[in-house]
Amino acid sequence: xxxxxxxxxxVVALGFLSSAVCVLxxxxxxxxxxxxxxxxAVFFAGLLVVNLAPFxxxxxxxxLHKYTGTSSNPTTYYDVYLVDSDGDELRYDGSAxxxxxxxxxxxxxxxxxxxxSKANATxxxxxxxxQSYRGxxxxxxxxxxxxxxxxxxxxxxxxxxxxAEYDEFVALRVYHVELRYTESxxxxxxxxxxxxxxxxxxxxxxxxx
Amino acid sequence: xxxxxxxxESDGAVVNLAVARVLVAGLxxxxxxxxxxxxxxxWPVSANDYYLLLVPQWIQxxxxxxxYLAVVGLCLFALGVAHRYATPVTAILVAHLGVAxxxxxxxxxxxxxxxxxxxxxxxxxxxxxxxxSVDGLRDAGAGLxxxxxxxxxxxxxxxxxxxxxxxxxxxxxxxYFGSGVTKVVFGPAWAWATPQNLGQYVxxxxxxxxxxxxxGSLLLQYxxxxxxxxxxxLVLETGFLCWILAKRDPTPVVLCLLGMHVGIAVVMxxxxxxxxxxxxxxxxxxxxxxxxxxRSQQQH
Numbered sequence: 068x069x070x071x072x073x074x075x076x077x078v079v080a081l082g083f084l085s086s087a088v089c090v091l092x093x094x095x096x097x098x099x100x101x102x103x104x105x106x107x108a109v110f111f112a113g114l115l116v117v118n119l120a121p122f123x124x125x126x127x128x129x130x131l132h133k134y135t136g137t138s139s140n141p142t143t144y145y146d147v148y149l150v151d152s153d154g155d156e157l158r159y160d161g162s163a164x165x166x167x168x169x170x171x172x173x174x175x176x177x178x179x180x181x182x183x184s185k186a187n188a189t190x191x192x193x194x195x196x197x198q199s200y201r202g203x204x205x206x207x208x209x210x211x212x213x214x215x216x217x218x219x220x221x222x223x224x225x226x227x228x229x230x231a232e233y234d235e236f237v238a239l240r241v242y243h244v245e246l247r248y249t250e251s252x253x254x255x256x257x258x259x260x261x262x263x264x265x266x267x268x269x270x271x272x273x274x275x276x
Numbered sequence: 277x278x279x280x281x282x283x284x285e286s287d288g289a290v291v292n293l294a295v296a297r298v299l300v301a302g303l304x305x306x307x308x309x310x311x312x313x314x315x316x317x318x319w320p321v322s323a324n325d326y327y328l329l330l331v332p333q334w335i336q337x338x339x340x341x342x343x344y345l346a347v348v349g350l351c352l353f354a355l356g357v358a359h360r361y362a363t364p365v366t367a368i369l370v371a372h373l374g375v376a377x378x379x380x381x382x383x384x385x386x387x388x389x390x391x392x393x394x395x396x397x398x399x400x401x402x403x404x405x406x407x408x409s410v411d412g413l414r415d416a417g418a419g420l421x422x423x424x425x426x427x428x429x430x431x432x433x434x435x436x437x438x439x440x441x442x443x444x445x446x447x448x449x450x451x452y453f454g455s456g457v458t459k460v461v462f463g464p465a466w467a468w469a470t471p472q473n474l475g476q477y478v479x480x481x482x483x484x485x486x487x488x489x490x491x492g493s494l495l496l497q498y499x500x501x502x503x504x505x506x507x508x509x510l511v512l513e514t515g516f517l518c519w520i521l522a523k524r525d526p527t528p529v530v531l532c533l534l535g536m537h538v539g540i541a542v543v544m545x546x547x548x549x550x551x552x553x554x555x556x557x558x559x560x561x562x563x564x565x566x567x568x569x570x571r572s573q574q575q576h
Binding site: 075076077079080083086087090091093094095097103106107110111114115117118119121123124126127128129130131132133134135136137138139140142144146158165166167168169171172173176181185188189191192196214215216217218219220221222223246248250251252253254255258 | 306307310311312313315318319320321324325327328329330363364365367368371374375377378380381382383385387391393397400401402403443446450451452454455457458459462463467468470471472473474475476477479480483484485486487488496499502541545546547549551
C-alpha cells in the first residue's frame, strides 16, 4: 500500500512553489482579464478544498478549523511545569517558548512520543527558554508586553510578582492531566494529574502511568 | 455599517479600499515585528514535519532578514507603492514566513498570516482599483492641492465596485464556512450543538488557558444559553458565506461574528484578533467618516 504521508511533504513543497509562480505570473499578466479570472477560480477551488477536506493544510491554502470534533469525557492533555530548588512548581507560560505558544503537543512528545534523545533535547530547550524568559521579566520587559501583538490566548501568564515567589528553577516536569466532567458537561467532577516525565537540568526520566 | 462587496456595493469603495490596505499592512507589520523569528532554528523538534522541506535547517537563521524584507514590502504596500512588483513579492515572503511559523505553531495566529497573503495578492492583481494610493495618485496626474482633491481625483479614476474587497470578503467567508462545515460534518452537528459539548470545551479551555472562571461559570449556569451559543456558532460560521452569496447586508452577521470572537476571548481565552481586523476590512469607513467630514467642512 502506498504511504501517502511519505509523499505529502513533497506535495506541499511543490504546491507552495507552484502557488508562488502562479502569483507572480498572474500579477505580471493582470491586464488580461482571462488571467485574473483563471487565477481567482483556481484560488477559490484550492481554498475550498483545504477548508472542506479533512487533511493537513496545503499551505499557502489555509483553514480555520477549530474545535471541529465533539469534546470527550474525560479529556486528557499534557501540561508543563518548572520546579524551583524548594520543590515548588510553577506552571509553564507558553510565551516563554516562542513561537509555539501552546505546549500540549510538545509535552506529549516529551512524555510519550519522541525518541529519548529528541525528548531530552526538547525538555532542555523548554527549560532553557523558561529560565531566560524569567530573566527577561525580572529585568523588566519595557513596553514590549504593551505593544506586541497579543498572545494566542488571554489568561495565565508570568509576571514579576508571581515569579518572586519562586527560587531558581532546577527541573521541568510534564504531567498527564485528566479532566472528568459531570454528565451534564457543565462542571468538572475531577481533575487528576500524573507525573509523566522529569527533566533535572541534564537528564530526562519518563514514567509509565 | 458593513458592505457586501459581492453584491456590487461600491459606495465609498475607493476610501474603504485605502483604509483596508492600511489595516492589512498594519496587521502584517504588527505581527511580523512582534513575533520571535530568531528562536525558530533553536527548536529541536517541530509541531509537524510536513512543511520542513520549505524551511530547511539552513534557511532558518535567515528568517530574521526575510522578516525585514517583508516589513519593507508591507510599508510600501501601506502606501500603495509598486503594487505590481513589491506587493506580490511581499505576499510570497509573508507566506514563507507563515510556513516557518506554522511548523511550530499551527494556530490561528499563524493561519492569519495566509489571509494577509491572499489580500496582498488581490491588491496586486486588481491594482488599478486602488486609486487612493501613491501609484494611483501618480497615475491620476500631478497638481493635487491637498487631501480633498486627492480623494476626488482617486474617486474620478475609480470605476465601479471593488474586486479586491469582493474577493477578500468571499475569502474570509470561505474560511468561516470551512470551520462551520467541519463542525457540522465531523461533530456531527447534533452532537456538537449541545450544552454538554460546548460546556466541556469551555471548562477545558478555562482550565488550560487559565482565563478568569467567572464569565464562563455564569454562562454554564444557563444550559439553554450554552445550547443557543453552540447553535449560534454553527449557524454563523456556515451561514456567513451563504449570506454573502445571497447578496444580503452583512452587518448583522458581521456584528454577531465580532460578538462571537469577543465572547470566546472572555469565556475561553483564545483571542482571534486577526479575524476581528479581517471583518473590519468590510466596514463602510467612508460612510462612517462622512459626518465627521461634513462637520469639518462646516467649520471651515
